[in-house]
Amino acid sequence: MKKVLSVLLILALIAGFGLVGCKKDVAETSGGREFVTIGTGGVTGVYYPTGGAISKMVNKKSDEYNLRVTVESTGGSVYNVNAIMSGDLEFGIVQSDRQFQAYNGSADWDGDPQKKLRAVFSIHPxxxxxxxxxxxxxxxxxxxxxxxxxxxxxxxxxxxxxxxxxxxxxxxxxxxxxxxxxxxxxxxxxxxxxxxxxxxxxxxxxxxxxxxxxxxxxxxxxxxxxxxxxxxxxxxxxxxxxxxxxxxxxxxxxxxxxxxxxxxxKATFCTSADVSDDVVYAIVKEVFDNLDDFKALHPAYSVLTKENMLDGLSAPLHPGAEKYFKEVGLIQ
The missing domain is CATH 3.40.190.10 (Periplasmic binding protein-like II)
Known part of the structure; x- marks a missing residue:
């Protein structure tokens, strides 16, 4: 019975977000609106609801930003980095160690540093x-x-x-x-x-x-x-x-x-240097301006503060994120 309830809960999350994105080659636009996708992880982990939480917050102001965010369940951090770098995803949730390794060219990226990888913010431990x-x-x-x-x-x-x-x-x-x-x-x-x-x-x-x-x-x-x-x-x-x-x-x-x-x-939120400053800024602003609402969406977020969400980042900050953090005094 508990397993059935667990499955029903997952299905409810998927239905509630309405956000399961299909894999695509590039960011899409329609009528001036941009569509971007967040790569997450398996639906039983925390990455998937994290992507859903972020997209839910941004999509509340979809008309204001001319932006629609979807989520995709993926194989995890390595897949997300590679898909971001190839343009198949605009954003992805990536472990902090994998962010470090990808940008510096070690482990799965030995000798092939991903220098277009950009950090946006960190999330839960x-x-x-x-x-x-x-x-x-x-x-x-x-x-x-x-x-x-x-x-x-x-x-x-x-x-x-x-x-x-x-x-x-x-x-x-x-x-x-x-x-x-x-x-x-x-x-x-x-x-x-x-x-x-x-x-x-x-x-x-x-x-x-x-x-x-x-x-x-x-x-x-x-x-x-x-x-x-x-x-x-x-x-x-x-x-x-x-x-x-x-x-x-x-x-x-x-x-x-x-x-x-x-x-x-730490789980970190990453993107590519090729993603526009306006899109990244909009996502960061909605999450940070409404951090209490974001934290209420999953128990794993209870320890988050605006300050510690800048910890654990090794790739350069995306300019869109940097702009917001400077505006609110989180960085100089």
């Missing part, structure tokens, strides 16, 4: 989260050896985070575990069915995948990600920081005694 079945015996990272673990689909930011922490802990994802490449929306059911022992998901909390996975018949728990491996990652990479998963208040079905330590990144 995202914790690298590991959920395991109680009968798997997985209580720490070291216990993952020999287990079937979903590390995330290719093109997702979480896959890179999972590989980073596994390698830091001395676990080779190619040989020490049986690594699966599922989307998080699939992983919850696979864990409950016993087809995987655990799965990683980098996401804001609460979210639908973990709610589904912690509401089934199989008992599950969040695994702490802490110790020397995390200390090393946080010291080496500027986009990582320690964080806490608020288990007790969000996932009563999990068998943890309390909240769980881990590390994470």
């Amino acid at each position: 995202e914790s690298v989260s590991l959920l395991a079945s109680d009968n798997s015996g997985i209580m720490s990272l070291e216990d993952l050896k020999g287990k079937t673990v979903n590390i995330g689909n290719p093109g997702s930011g979480q896959r890179g985070n999972a590989i980073d922490i596994l390698m830091a802990a001395g676990i080779n994802p190619d040989t020490d575990i049986k690594a699966e490449g599922l989307k998080a929306a699939e992983a919850a059911g696979m864990l409950q069915d016993g087809r995987i022992d655990a799965y990683f998901y980098t996401v804001g909390h609460p979210n639908g995948s973990f709610k589904e996975a912690t509401s089934g018949a199989k008992k599950v728990h969040f695994v702490p990600i802490e110790g020397a491996a995390v200390d090393a990652l946080v010291a080496e990479y500027p986009y990582y920081a320690k964080s806490v998963i608020p288990v007790a208040s969000n996932y009563p079905g999990a068998t943890n005694d309390g909240d769980v330590n881990t590390f994470g990144v």
Whole structure:
């Protein structure tokens, strides 16, 4: 019954936003109105409702701005960066580590820096989260050896985070575990069915995948990600920081005694240098001028302030965003 309700909630969100965009080659215009699309992630995560929240706010003033914003469910951060750079998307939600890597030409963009990538603002914190079945015996990272673990689909930011922490802990994802490449929306059911022992998901909390996975018949728990491996990652990479998963208040079905330590990144809103200043300015203005309304749209936004929404950005600010931030005194 809970799974049915979860599906109905997702469908209601989609219907309420009315914003599922189709993939397109370039920004479209009709009668002087510009249509732009935000790339998000899977519908059970936080990226999709985040894109919906942004589009909902801007579309309230669609006539004033001659602008219509739609959202598209995508494979995640890597896909969004590449689609922005190719012109298939105008905007995308991207993990802060992936923004850093893309602009500087490392990881998936090794030797190919995406110098037209532009930052707009940052959004919610995202914790690298590991959920395991109680009968798997997985209580720490070291216990993952020999287990079937979903590390995330290719093109997702979480896959890179999972590989980073596994390698830091001395676990080779190619040989020490049986690594699966599922989307998080699939992983919850696979864990409950016993087809995987655990799965990683980098996401804001609460979210639908973990709610589904912690509401089934199989008992599950969040695994702490802490110790020397995390200390090393946080010291080496500027986009990582320690964080806490608020288990007790969000996932009563999990068998943890309390909240769980881990590390994470931030979700960021990105675009291309080719997107017009007016379009970017309009989006930033509507979100920041109505930040309290925006924060009410999802629990993951509760910690947001105008000031911390400029943290975690490594690509240059888009001029449209910079114009707004200067007008309101957030930057000089």
